[in-house]
Amino acid sequence: MLCLQAVLLLVLWAVPESEGGRVLVYPVDGSHWVNMHVLVKELHARGHEVTVLRFSTSWYVKEHSPYYTSITIQQDTPQNLESQEFMAGFLRRSIEIRKKKIPLLSSLGLHLNLFHLLDKDQKAVARAAHTILEDQVLIKRLKEANFDLVLTDPVLPAGVLLAHYLQLPLVLNVRWISSGEGHFAIAPSPLSYIPQLFSHFSDKMDFLQRLQNLFYHALSLYIHQVISNPPFQAVCDRFFPEGVDTLSILLGADLWLMRVDFVFEFPRPTMPNVVYMGGFQCRPAQPLPPELEEFVQSSGEHGVVVMSLGTLLGGLQPQISEIIASAFACLPQKVVWRHLAGRPSTLGNNTLLLDWLPQNDLLGHPKTRAFFTHGGTNGLYEAIYHGVPVVGLPLILDQHDNMVRIEARQAGIVLDVTTLEVDSLTQALKDVLNEQKPYRENMRRLSRLHRDRPIEPLDNALFWLEFVMRNKGAAHLRSESYRMPWYTYHNLDVLALLLSLAAILLLLMSAICRCLFQRLCRKRKVKLQ
Structure with a gap:
């Protein structure tokens, strides 16, 4: 004891x-x-x-x-x-x-x-x-x-x-x-x-x-x-x-x-x-709910595309949703789409609509091949963490600037919502899903860099x-x-003093030169007389 x-x-x-x-x-x-x-x-x-x-x-x-x-x-x-x-x-x-x-x-x-x-x-x-x-x-x-x-x-x-x-x-x-x-x-x-x-x-x-x-x-x-x-x-x-x-x-x-x-x-x-x-906010993926896991596993070797517009924007205008649904229907992959509006009439059998989805866990799933997103920072960091390439459809605020950063690393493709068409979206998704293109490997490289840290x-x-x-x-x-006042921060008061001293010096030198010149002129005049 x-x-x-x-x-x-x-x-x-x-x-x-x-x-x-x-x-x-x-x-x-x-x-x-x-x-x-x-x-x-x-x-x-x-x-x-x-x-x-x-x-x-x-x-x-x-x-x-x-x-x-x-x-x-x-x-x-x-x-x-x-x-x-x-x-x-x-x-x-x-x-x-x-x-x-x-x-x-x-x-x-x-x-x-x-x-x-x-x-x-x-x-x-x-x-x-x-x-x-x-x-x-x-x-x-x-x-x-x-x-x-x-x-x-x-x-x-x-x-x-x-x-x-x-x-x-x-x-x-x-x-x-x-x-x-x-x-x-x-x-x-x-x-x-x-x-x-x-x-x-x-x-x-x-x-x-x-x-x-x-x-x-x-x-x-x-x-x-x-x-x-x-x-x-x-x-x-x-x-x-x-x-x-x-x-x-x-x-x-x-x-x-x-x-x-x-x-x-x-x-x-x-x-x-x-x-x-x-x-x-990123973390290792947790197991999916049984029904969602079954859908993901049914994708076979083609894998899954995840789409979400984040917490602020749940749905798009119906005509845009129809274009997106048509493009998804053209893919061999299965699609998990967080969609809060009405069911698009062009929705394919390969697409699952959800009111909510475990985004981090889906992005970290071995079957996930691409992420279709509006470009919010939370989702992009999760995509980087898990090494999932991105197709971006920026909508408002900072989203386009965020996607510029992904595009600059050649880890994703940016589309314009105002010119979105079925063919262009389908092609962008296929490019990102294509292993021969650089997007997946570049995103994996970003993931390695992001995880390689002491703390x-x-x-x-x-x-x-x-x-x-x-x-x-x-x-x-x-x-x-x-x-500091703005003029002190930028040293404008010091610059003003130095310029003033330089101006005074120049004026003084000018006055001295003028005096000497006038004296010289007077001496010459006396000699000529």
């Missing part, structure tokens, strides 16, 4: 002491919550206490969960990104605009449609932030909870303002901010080889493309200054001291957990407090989250550039 007690004491002594932290999570709904939920589950698994702020209209963020405690904020109407109906309407308008024959009008229409979406969303989120900060009962409850940090997604930056108000360390689960790609806010971003959002360029740009890239950068500044920032600046002016703005709070974050892997993203400069966790992305993210908890922040990793 004494021996057993001694062994137990030895084991307890050998196990490192673990003290769970308290994390306040302010998420964004839809596909953004899908990857935030991965972090929430892992924080819970490591013994941390997680509290999630959610709205009563939330689409994906559930009130009850075994992984977190929720605080529900009452809201009359859902935000646009929480409404599948609104996003379906946004998609429909975007496709109709893209069908216009005049490129300039099409581009203008797409931007106006985007501005309308952003304007409504940012105003709604700013109102929600105002409601939260004004609720002193809620604020008192949050302060008394003694949270160690706030974890939020800054694409809708209400959580950023809340963290600043509570004076808590701030960790961002980020790829996008309200005006574009997150790197452009925090790191040097030369426009000569770093493409802006909506440019649809790779990192190899000719002169005309670099000129266009500059335009898209100006567009992102317009979005920030005119559309995204004003509603939140009004909240800052109401609740914070003079001079505080959303961007400065954002840049003051302790840690940026960036959903990026440079196997997928183009190389670029970065900063010490940016931690990369691209593909952190898993999720473990890396959790280490740094816990680092911030242990050390009450990570200010030593944060550049102080965000505190």
